Amino acid sequence: MTTDAGSLPFRRIGVVGLGLIGGSLARALRALTSPPEIAASSLDAAELEAAVAEGIVQRPASPARIAASAELVIYATPPAATRAFLQAHASRWREDALLMDVGSVKRGVVEQARALGLGARFVGAHPMAGGERAGWAAARADLFAGARVWLTPLGPEGEAAMRAAELVWRAVGARPLRIEAEKHDRLVAWTSHLPQITATALAAAIAASGFPADALGPGGRDATRLAASPAALWEEILLANADLLEDPLLAMEGALVKLTEAVRARDGAAIHELFTHAAEWRSR
C-alpha cells in the first residue's frame, strides 16, 4: 500500500456487492493502517456474515441503507444491477456522497449518471484485476496491487470527485488513469473482451473433442483459463459492448483463418511470419 487511510476523505464507505471486486476492495480498505468503517450488502447472507465475522464489514445493511448513509458508495454489482440501483437510490444519497461503480463497460453507466445529474459526484471505475475466479471466496486484499484502474470523468464539474476516487484507488495499491468512456470501451473490447471470447471458444472447441481439461499442458491451461469465468456476468458485458466488439471479432476470425490456411497449405514461411509478428508484439 502506498498510502494509508489517513489521507482518504471518507470514514464511512459502503460497498454494494461483496463479489471478487467489491470483496477485494473491502478487504484492501480494511487492511489500511487507519481503516474506514465498511457498510456492505450481499445477495449471499452467509458470505456477508463471514465478512462481518472476519472484521471486514462493520455494518451489514441493505443497498438502500448503504446508499443513505455512506460517504462513498461503491456499486460492485453486475452492470444491470448497478443501473437499477442508481435509478432507485437517486433520492437517497447524502448531499456529499461520492458514487462509484466498478463495471467493465463504461458508456451505459456514465450516460445514466449524466442523465441523473450526477456529473459532480459519480466516477466510473474499472479495475483491470481479477480473472476467472469470482465471488467473495476469491476476494483478496492485494487484488489491486499494481493493477491499472480506468476512471471515466463525466466532465469538469466532476474534478473533485475524480481526485477523491484516485486517492481511494491509490490507497489500495492500484494505478488509476483517466480515460473517456467510449475510448475505454473500445480498449477493453480488444484487450479484455476479445481474449475472453477467444478463451471460451477455445475451451468449447477442445471440449467438443472429448478430451478433458486436465489433458492440457501449462500453455493450454493459460490459454483457456478465462473460460472458467462466470457466464451471467459475461453475457451482460458482451451485450453491453456488442457494437464495439464487431471489429475485434472480425480481426480474430481473420487471424485464425490466416493461420489455419497456412497450416493447411503446409506453408512454413507464412506460419513463421505470423508467429514472429505475434511474438514480437507479445514480448515487447
Next chain:
Amino acid sequence: MTTDAGSLPFRRIGVVGLGLIGGSLARALRALTSPPEIAASSLDAAELEAAVAEGIVQRPASPARIAASAELVIYATPPAATRAFLQAHASRWREDALLMDVGSVKRGVVEQARALGLGARFVGAHPMAGGERAGWAAARADLFAGARVWLTPLGPEGEAAMRAAELVWRAVGARPLRIEAEKHDRLVAWTSHLPQITATALAAAIAASGFPADALGPGGRDATRLAASPAALWEEILLANADLLEDPLLAMEGALVKLTEAVRARDGAAIHELFTHAAEWRSR
C-alpha cells in the same frame, strides 16, 4: 524428486541441445543426490560454457562424440535436427545405449527409429512442461515436477528401454505415461497445438488494433502468453502435425463463429449457454 540417481541405470548421460527442455533435464539430473555425469552440446558456445561453469555439464562435446560415449543419449533438439542426428549417429552409439527424444510430435521420429531398427533402444518422450520461454536461460531443475510426460513405445522389444526411460523421468519428478504415437499426436493437436495457434492468432488480432501488449489485463495476458513462443520451433511442429490439426482448427473456427454470431445478434441466451458449457468443461 521422488527417486535419487542411485536407482538410475545410467552414469553417463548425453544431452544434445541445452534449450529449455535439454537444459532443464541436465539441471534436474544434476540436482539428484548422486548425480550422473552429463556430456552436452549446444549451438550456443557461451551457454555451454555457462553450463560447465555452473557444474551442470561435466563434458562439453560435439553431438557425434556424445552419441559415441553416453549410456543414455537425449536428443533435446527441434524435430528436424533430431531426425538428422538419428540418421547421422546410426553407426556410432554404444551397443547398450538408450536413445530418447523430447519432441512434441511423435509419429515422424517413431517411424524413423523403427526404420533404423531401433525398436529395442529408442523411446520417444514428450514432457508437457515449459511454455513460451525458451532456451538455457529459462531452464530450471524443477521444470518437470508433477508434469505429465508422454512416452511412445515402439513395440514389445522396447520394454526394457521403456522401463529405463520411466525411471529417468520419475527421477526428475515427472509423471510418465505410455501412449501410442498417433494417439499422442492427436491429443496434442487438440490440447497443445490448437491453444498455441489460438493464442498466436489472438495476439496478431490485437496487435493489428494498435494497442500494445501492456494494455492487457491479467486475463488477456494469460490468453496471449503462448504467443511469445519461438516461431522456428512452432513452424516445425505445426508442419509435422498439420494433418491432425485439420479437425481442431475446424472446431475452433466453428466455436468462434458461433460466439461471434451470438454477440452480433445480441443473443444473450446463446452467449450464456456457450459460456456455461465452456466454464463447466474448464472447471471440471
